[in-house]
Amino acid sequence: MSAWDERAERYRTSQTHAEGDDLDAVVELCNPHAGVKILDVATGGGHVARRLRDEGAEVVTCDASRGMQPDVVTPAEHLPFADGSFDVVVSRIAAHHFDDLGAALGEMIRVSNRVLVVEDMLYRSEEEHEAEKLRDPTHNRSLTAEEWRDVLVEAGLEIEQELFFSKEHDFDEWLARTDCAGPDAERVRELLAQYSSDDGSSWSNDYIVVKARKSQR
Ligand SMILES: C[S@@+](CC[C@H](N)C(=O)[O-])C[C@H]1O[C@@H](n2cnc3c(N)ncnc32)[C@H](O)[C@@H]1O
Numbered sequence: 001m002s003a004w005d006e007r008a009e010r011y012r013t014s015q016t017h018a019e020g021d022d023l024d025a026v027v028e029l030c031n032p033h034a035g036v037k038i039l040d041v042a043t044g045g046g047h048v049a050r051r052l053r054d055e056g057a058e059v060v061t062c063d064a065s066r067g068m069q070p071d072v073v074t075p076a077e078h079l080p081f082a083d084g085s086f087d088v089v090v091s092r093i094a095a096h097h098f099d100d101l102g103a104a105l106g107e108m109i110r111v112s113n114r115v116l117v118v119e120d121m122l123y124r125s126e127e128e129h130e131a132e133k134l135r136d137p138t139h140n141r142s143l144t145a146e147e148w149r150d151v152l153v154e155a156g157l158e159i160e161q162e163l164f165f166s167k168e169h170d171f172d173e174w175l176a177r178t179d180c181a182g183p184d185a186e187r188v189r190e191l192l193a194q195y196s197s198d199d200g201s202s203w204s205n206d207y208i209v210v211k212a213r214k215s216q217r
Contacts, residue, residue: 005067010177012045022165029117029211030088032057039086041076042094076104084113092119096142105155119209131191136178145208157212165207
């Protein structure tokens with residue numbers, strides 16, 4: 001059983017994943033309606049998929065973790081779908097976990113016939129990076145906004161829209177979600193002091209949401 005299988009229920013019930021301006025924006029950028037076919041990659045608790053289905057879109061979910069109960073269990077780096085089989089491919093707050101972001105992007109672009117919508121947390125400092133890895137060893141690397149632009153354009157996409165959001169995380173809940181406790185948790189709080197609230201009960205991080213389109217060339 002993977003770390004994600006064990007955490008699945010916590011991500012299904014996490015308020016920072018289940019709602020937010022960022023989620024509203026991701027849904028809007030996917031332009032969901034009846035007749036639109038959308039793939040939600042690394043669906044986690046399925047929050048994007050739920051909202052897209054509410055709007056009438058046909059949604060397929062996939063995730064590397066069986067415990068997340070996706071429609072298809074598969075890593076983003078190997079998507080078992082034909083070229084161009086979805087109108088939109090979306091992935092929210094997951095790319096920083098991918099072992100090979102280039103391969104995952106390549107696959108997401110291949111199976112989309114038009115649009116890619118990606119949200120992820122932004123890299124800000126080595127302290128934040130160290131804290132994220134200590135709190136969750138599956139955290140691989142997040143990118144800056146500039147790096148996101150570069151990887152998407154290098155992958156052959158045209159960036160259509162770019163939005164930025166912040167999220168506030170209750171420290172206790174956020175650390176418990178990945179079973180981070182004791183001295184590790186104390187160190188994480190220290191490393192994130194510059195992003196923490198005055199009373200130290202929460203901290204905030206930044207997110208980018210990008211809508212990119214396959215080039216017509
Ligand atoms: C933070 S959760 C995703 C949140 C979810 N998209 C949402 O909007 O609430 C990260 C997810 O990425 C999945 N994951 C991690 N590495 C993956 C990979 N290489 N391919 C596919 N899914 C992966 C995990 O199993 C987990 O469900």
